[in-house]
Amino acid sequence: MIRSILTGVGAYLPEKVLTNDDLSKIVDTSDEWIRQRTGIERRHVAGEGELTCDLAANAARAAMKMAGVDAREIDLLILATTTPDNTFPATAARVQAKLGVHQGPAFDIQAVCSGFIFALTQADNMIRLGQAKKALVIGAEIYSRILDWEDRGTCVLFGDGAGAVVLQAAEGDGTSADRGVLATETGTDGSHYDALYVDGGVATTGHAGHVRMAGQEVFRHAVSRMSQSVENVIARTGLAKADLNWLIPHQANARIIAKVGDKLGVPQDNVIVTVQEHANTSAATIPLALTHGVATQSFKPGDLIALTAMGGGFTWGAALLRW
Structure with missing residues (x-):
């Protein structure tokens, strides 16, 4: 395939x-x-x-x-x-x-x-x-x-x-040993629309607006959605959480990152963290963290890497790939 x-x-x-x-x-x-x-x-x-x-x-x-x-x-x-x-x-x-x-x-x-x-x-x-x-x-x-x-x-x-x-x-051979993207998952629950949003837009105010956030609600959902989506893509390939070599989560908050790693059983040394350097850059955080992992020669051929994020909407997702 x-x-x-x-x-x-x-x-x-x-x-x-x-x-x-x-x-x-x-x-x-x-x-x-x-x-x-x-x-x-x-x-x-x-x-x-x-x-x-x-x-x-x-x-x-x-x-x-x-x-x-x-x-x-x-x-x-x-x-x-x-x-x-x-x-x-x-x-x-x-x-x-x-x-x-x-x-x-x-x-x-x-x-x-x-x-x-x-x-x-x-x-x-x-x-x-x-x-x-x-x-x-x-x-x-x-x-x-x-x-x-x-x-x-x-x-x-x-x-x-x-x-x-x-x-x-x-x-690829169509097995979980293949190199590349093995599985992905995305989801949205619009009932949380007002927990993280921008108070402007073309059809509402006519200007861009500013970010507004209910911090505690976002924190709670981020931990559960991100960890669950990783578990789902792992299960879809027939692998186990213990097979994960690296976790690259959305870089929004160091405490969220640590809790997601803990829930997935990934040692903190195997969780890529770059939030200290650039804060939350939204859609850019995962590729920024991935690039950091490559630059520091963290990944070796065959490593299993999980990417995961949650954002306004709420939206969430995960991807599992073999290096």
Whole structure:
């Protein structure tokens, strides 16, 4: 059977860094308060004139370089983002043009912090159906432009950044020993819509709005949804939790990450954690963490890796892949 194997990863973080101490000068907070509750130490902020497409294209170029592919080979581009450049066209179209890709579909997916899992799932499905051979899957966000910088409950949590992967079609035996994406799961429960949302939009206020969040409700659901979705994709392959080598969860909060790891029985040394460096970059956190894992040579051939996230909607999902 056809499998989607990951052949390249890439990341991009804007040059400007905003530390916790910097934030304490503009809102009632402190470095100690933020670290204790979230694990975050700093976040990156897009520069003036820097757009989501710029972040996405930079990460994509790095992933393409690692994969050894050029623009003529990419026949699918999916961008997960909550912060598009414009209402339309899709920001993916602008990224496609920046990369010099002129073939295949390019479109955005909006599933907030779960967006990369949704995009990866869509790309994997299209590759397995023979609708694409080499795909770029990107998560890119500029949250600094939808934050209320007077709300310490949200402005300390988010940052800007992008991560990307190249997926390529390859032959597999159809077993859990195959290299590549083995199983994915996505879900949504819109009854929690108001627990994490932006108070603006085209059809409501006519402007972008700001992030609003019921923190405790999000925390509780994130732990249960993320861990359960990983258990589900593992079970679907006939494997066991003990077979997992690495966990790469959405990087929203260090305490959430630790609890998900504990529920899945993954040692903390085998959980990739990067939230301290870039805060919650929504759809970009998983590819950023994945790129960190590659850069630190954490993964070896044959390792079983679980990716998982939960975001506004509520949306959630997981992917299981063999390195």
